[in-house]
Amino acid sequence: SYVLTQPPSVSVAPGNTAVMTCGGDNIGGQTVHWYQHKPGQAPVVVIFYDTDRPSGISERFSGSKSGNTATLTISRVEGADEAAYYCQGWESRSDHVVFGGGTKLTVL
Amino acid sequence: QVQLRESGPGLVKPSQTLSLTCAVFGGSIRSDDYFWNWIRQPAGKALEWIGRLYPSGTTKYNPSFKSRVTMSLDTSKNQFSLKLISVTAADTAVYYCVREGGLFRSGSYSPAGWFDPWGLGALVTVSS
Numbered sequence: 088s089y090v091l092t093q094p095p096s097v098s099v100a101p102g103n104t105a106v107m108t109c110g111g112d113n114i115g116g117q118t119v120h121w122y123q124h125k126p127g128q129a130p131v132v133v134i135f136y137d138t139d140r141p142s143g144i145s146e147r148f149s150g151s152k153s154g155n156t157a158t159l160t161i162s163r164v165e166g167a168d169e170a171a172y173y174c175q176g177w178e179s180r181s182d183h184v185v186f187g188g189g190t191k192l193t194v195l
Numbered sequence: 196q197v198q199l200r201e202s203g204p205g206l207v208k209p210s211q212t213l214s215l216t217c218a219v220f221g222g223s224i225r226s227d228d229y230f231w232n233w234i235r236q237p238a239g240k241a242l243e244w245i246g247r248l249y250p251s252g253t254t255k256y257n258p259s260f261k262s263r264v265t266m267s268l269d270t271s272k273n274q275f276s277l278k279l280i281s282v283t284a285a286d287t288a289v290y291y292c293v294r295e296g297g298l299f300r301s302g303s304y305s306p307a308g309w310f311d312p313w314g315l316g317a318l319v320t321v322s323s
Contacts, residue, residue, distance in 0.1 A: 120309040129313040130291070141311065173242060177308030182255060184308070186242035 089113065091176055091187035098193040105161040107190045109174030112155060117176035117185075119157040121150060124189075125170045133172075134159060161192075169194045197222040199292045201317035207286075208323050213279040215317055217292030218272070225250055225270050228297040228304045233266065233277045235288040236316075243288075247295065247306065248275055282321045289316040 091111045099105040109119060121134040132141055134150035137157065147162045161168055174187040203215035217231070224231060233245040246256035248266050256264050265278040279286060292314045297304030 118308055122310075122313075127315075129315050130310075131313075132309060132311040135307075135309040135311075175242070175309065179308060182306070184244035184257070186244070188241045 089117075089176065089178070089183055089185040091174055091185055093172075093174060093187040093190045095188070096191045096193065098195055099164050100195045101164055101166060103164055105164050105168070105192055107159045107161075107172050107192065109157040109159070109176075109187050110155055111176060111185075113178070114152065114155050114157055114176060117178045119150070119152055120175045120177070121148075121159045122173045122175065123168075123170045124173065130173070164192075164194055166194050168192060197294060197312055199294065199312060199314035201290060201292050201314045203317060203319070205318055205320060207282055207319060207321050209283055209321055210281055213277070213282050213286060213290075213319055213321070215277045215290055215292075215319070216274050217276070217314060218274045219294075220273075222294075224268055224273055224275060228299070230295040230297060230306050231266075231268070231275045232293045232295050232310060234291045234293050234310070234313075236291070237285070237288040240288075245277065245279075245290075284321050287319065287321045289318050291316045 119137050122130040123133050124130040133144050133148045137152045138150045149160045151158045171189045171191050173189045176185045198220045200218045207213045231248040236242045254266050263280045268275045293310040296307040298307050
């Protein structure tokens with residue numbers, strides 16, 4: 088199946104590390120991309136192709152993938168990082184696009 | 196920097212047609228290396244990919260929408276559009292227009308599978 092599962096919420100204190108997961112049975116066969124979405128703003132890609140960071144995105148954002156799980160890590164978390172984060176998978180051969188349900192990151 | 200802006204009615208009656216337009220600023224929709232998409236998000240639910248427009252005007256739709264959706268390019272106005280027929284309350288959502296980059300392979304560009312930038316989104320409510 089192409090279902091991606093994300094925890095609904097993650098909370099972290101400023102300066103600490105936030106880890107958000109995205110699980111799926113066939114995630115190994117997909118490329119995974121991550122988006123940050125703040126209220127009233129357009130979603131922004133923060134990681135593409137599992138680990139690549141677009142220009143202009145802080146190096147505090149990193150992505151990884153292992154087994155059935157992709158992970159977005161934000162180090163040295165700041166208040167401005169508070170947002171919803173969505174993972175998206177793309178299986179190139181079938182051209183299938185799927186999104187996870189999103190994780191709300193709260194900075195304590 | 197490319198910007199996208201959605202526009203269209205915010206309220207549509209059940210069984211009627213939802214129509215949205217996406218204006219593209221700062222870039223041409225005729226570029227061979229970009230593709231144009233619609234994505235939606237019902238309240239409290241996951242984002243859902245609706246479909247893609249190729250620079251040629253060719254379309255690729257999510258099978259979940261295929262029988263109801265039409266997307267098209269208007270190169271004269273540098274915009275693209277979405278039409279969804281026979282709407283129900285389940286089609287109430289924020290609709291985003293989104294650009295997708297391309298990968299150069301075998302002499303042409305193919306979709307890259309990730310989306311940037313996004314428009315701000317347009318809330319469409321289906322209600323009588």
